[in-house]
Amino acid sequence: MSIEKIGSPHVPDPPPGTWSNCLVVDGIAYLAGATAPGAGPDEYAQTKGILAKIRHLVEAAGGSMADIVKVVIYVTDIKNREQVWQARREFFAGNFPVSTLVQIAALATQETKVEID
Numbered sequence: 729m730s731i732e733k734i735g736s737p738h739v740p741d742p743p744p745g746t747w748s749n750c751l752v753v754d755g756i757a758y759l760a761g762a763t764a765p766g767a768g769p770d771e772y773a774q775t776k777g778i779l780a781k782i783r784h785l786v787e788a789a790g791g792s793m794a795d796i797v798k799v800v801i802y803v804t805d806i807k808n809r810e811q812v813w814q815a816r817r818e819f820f821a822g823n824f825p826v827s828t829l830v831q832i833a834a835l836a837t838q839e840t841k842v843e844i845d
């Protein structure tokens with residue numbers, strides 16, 4: 729099995745000893761759940777920030793957004809899901825990835841409203 733850690737100058741590395749943002753294992757890229765601290769206060773801005781990070785990592789791994797086949801989206805307020813979908817439409821075209829959208833009680837910080845895995 730071959731494992732390669734992928735980084736991007738556009739996506740800060742996590743602190744040592746915590747997690748990897750992106751690993752390519754035998755040609756398949758796996759990405760950690762992503763948030764976008766500082767991207768903005770609402771679900772639309774946070775989703776755009778997250779998808780930009782994902783795009784940078786996928787491209788650094790040699791792929792494109794069209795190669796993503798599944799996303800799991802966690803939100804803290806399901807009523808604002810249209811903001812998430814609006815941002816998602818700006819990053820995906822054609823065959824959208826299969827997707828799960830789940831409301832949860834909280835994410836890593838109080839300001840974080842969206843996380844995408």
